[in-house]
Amino acid sequence: MQRALPTRSNGIRASRDACARATLAALAWVASTAHASPTAPLNYFLHAAGPAAAPTMRLGWALTAIAVCVTLIVAGLLIGAIARKRPAAPSDSLDAEAGGMRWIYVGTGVSSIVLFAMLVYVLVTLESVASPAAHPQLTITVTAYDWWWKVDYADDPDPARNFSTANEIHIPVGEPVKVQLKSADVVHAFWVPQLAGKTQTIPGQTNEQWIQADHAGVYRGQCSQFCGAQHAHMAFEVVAQNAADFNAWRDAQGRPAAPVSDRGDPALAAGRHLFAERCAGCHMIRGTDAAGLQAPDLTHLGSRRTIAAGALTNTPDHLLDWIQHAQRIKPEALMPNIALTTDDAAALSAYLATLR
Structure with missing residues (x-):
């Protein structure tokens, strides 16, 4: 029996259906991820927990929405161009060319307006997260090493409350914290997605960032600048606590190790x-x-x-x-x-x- 060959219209319909299924699947994934737990792997960056992160998160969603719209519009125009019949006469060809130029003029104008609006939005967002609303009362210094983080609390007038720890940053809830960033070897990047954007740590240079957590909890941080073999295993945690718990933790961390009697052991x-x-x-x-x-x-x-x-x-x-x-x-x-x-x-x- 002779097999029926696929027609051009069938191919276009199949491509259109495949594109629609892929788009729906992508939108479903985004929707499910947005409502998932903030601590779930690979999606914690979709949630903001402080004023330094919320504006950039909204900017990210806005840019994502524009990118999706552009993709759908381009895909629709491409499918329409493929499905449209070619003009039979030269005059029809000239009319089609003139119509095509009108699409280019309109597309260029709309794109320019949207891109300019997004430029303004980006600059406003950068300004809003450049500095906290209140002066930070706590300053910590974080030094990146291959492949761990040294955290220095050295801003207290009482030397007994100054100390160094590693890979775990404690901060009080609801207060901005100034973070001074250094590197002991190569370029790294300090990133706590739920609390702030990325800032590089560069050898010989001190960069600054601020973070603030609106709610008590544990927020994962990660080096986001490729820095060598164990770049993926260079994580840290920010533990946000109420003021009483934070002060108790800082007092305890400032003490030397408890004396241990090994007599009889x-x-x-x-x-x-x-x-x-x-x-x-x-x-x-x-x-x-x-x-x-x-x-x-x-x-x-x-x-x-x-x-x-x-x-x-x-x-x-x-x-x-x-x-x-x-x-x-x-x-x-x-x-x-x-x-x-x-x-x-x-x-x-x-x-x-x-x-x-």
Whole structure:
């Protein structure tokens, strides 16, 4: 039996139906994502939780809507041009050419007006997020390393409330916070999508940004400038707390490590000695002889939610796994694998558990 060949009109109809299905699927995905949880992977940037992020989020949706409209208009015109019959006579061809030029004039005019309006909108948005409405009472310094974040709280007149931590930023709710950004090695980018836009950290230069959270919660941050092998594993968290909780956290973080008596506990004594011998060259524990400056301060390690710049949750098992297999978890990181016997692992884990 002879197979029927597809006609030109059938092909156009199939293309039009495929385009419509793709458009509906894309719109359905956007709608479902917009109502998803803000903490869900890959869509937390679609939600704003502070005045530094809300204007840019609205700008992003406006630009997305314009891009979708342009795509649909161009697709419709292309389909219409394909479906339209070619003129049979030369005079018809001239009339068609004149009609086509009118479309170009109209399209150019409309596009110019829309683009100018969006330029004005972009400039207004940039101005609105350039500085906070109130003067920030808290200033922190964030230094990017390959591949983790050092966070310095050093703006308090009381030295006991100044300290360094890593990969976890605490801020009071409802207050703007000034963030000074530095880099210790290469160009990185500091980005907390729900709280503010991106700002680069550049070696030898200090950039500034401000963030503010309207509600208590945990907001994920990420390096958004490709910076090497573990760029994707260079995350951090911003923890927004009410004023009382934030002040309590800052007071606790400013204290040195609690004195630990290892009398009668050989494992604890062995763990302390092992840390001093094999870890203190890079890590600091305030209140002890460990004074390393090349890696995160571990004075209150147990208070953090994650380790390895968000690569692992902070549990005893994950901590030992990171110590012994850092190069498997984050290849090319400066943290080396540290070989431990079963007894050494138990002793080191016992000592690190005291750092709260």
